[in-house]
Amino acid sequence: MRDPSRAEALRARDVEVVRGDLLDGASLEAAVRGVDAVVHCAAFFRGATPEQAHAVNDVGTQHLASAARAASVQRFVFTSTGLVYGATGGRSAREDDPCTPAPGYPASKLAAERALFAIDNLDVRVLRLPFVYGDGDPHVEEVVPMMRGFLPTQRMSIAHHADVAQAVARVLDKASPSHRIYNVADDEAPDLATLFASVGAPPPDGSAAEAARAFEIVLDNRRIREDLGFRPEYPRLQDAIAAGTA
Template sequence: MDSLSSAVRGVDAVVHCAAFFRGATPEQAHAVNDVGTQHLASAARAASVKRFIFTSTGLVYGSNGGRLASEDAPCAPTAAYPVSKLAAERFLLGVEDLDVRVLRLPFVYGDGDPHIPEVVPMMRGFPAAHRMSIGHHADVAQAVTRLLEAPSPAHRIYNVVDDEAPDLATLFASVGAQPPDGSNAEFARAFDALLDGRRIREDLGFKPKFPRLADALAAGA
């Protein structure tokens, strides 16, 4: 706690991106993503930080049959990572005297990021037609900046997502991988919710620099 207190002393805003994702046991995910966030928020509040932005995940919505999930949709995650992130969200939104805003991120990719090839083995059994909400690093950064600069955002939770959710065959092809084989469609259901990105566009003027995966590929980004 002492290190957190010194880190936020004299700071106007905190953008909390740290998390334990792949490879975390449920206990580790809870300790880092939930309890760790609580400690940081408490330190930020004590230091009179003006705004606290928490980068959460669209996986908090859980399985919904592939429909678009708005920020007001029910959340029912089952995997340890989104369960821990949702718990942290709920704690943060209940903290008094701290201006908390939540960005629910999609699958994030970008130039130099190995995220796409890293998930190919995990999603090898998903259906090739399975669609996934994505967001480029540059657009995640834009969303954070817009939320930092907005004097009084209308909402506390915003989905961040590009304009097009590619299917996995397209995503895999972007890194030269063969399409997934559909052998574990049941597991894929935990990742079938797509993000509705209208709120951040309407409230904060967000417009993706790379609306589609094809745009990023064409730009070498």
């Protein structure tokens, strides 16, 4: 359960905070009443069993979507993950490519995407996010222990917080076909040695190269650039580092 005190900064900016539970569909009705659009970012990732991931990320998303449809919400934006593609082996994955996600979190996100697209009378957009970083987020430091055995040359798409926010704003404001999927990513996918170095960590040692394959995912961002005019504010990790926002 989230700590309610963490919402105080939002309240100070006149943001109305409504409490709900994705596992309880009735609790979501107040959150969607009278709103034009829903941007659904909640998920259970680290530490989730496959059953928990399914309950929150798939079934919970369906609960929220059903509430949004009943409230006549005009647009529903779902933040999914590039992990739905499965390992790409360094090849850039495009939105129409087949998906072979690993069990658990990645599979639950793909299941949620497909469930959303099957709901009648709901205008859905899906943003498939890569590894997200920036603005003081400790995400890079947190994954260093988990990825210690990965190959230092392995590449992985990333996106700065500012560019994720840009993608959300564009998909809300721009006209585009319903049931559209967009990859969101920087223009450059760094190797893990470079990513680790950005937080002063030595490169990974390659001792768990086979397990690392599931995270070797590079995203092609041409569709969102062409459809919505998306241009990363930080096209490369080095740009964010130089700006002091990594």
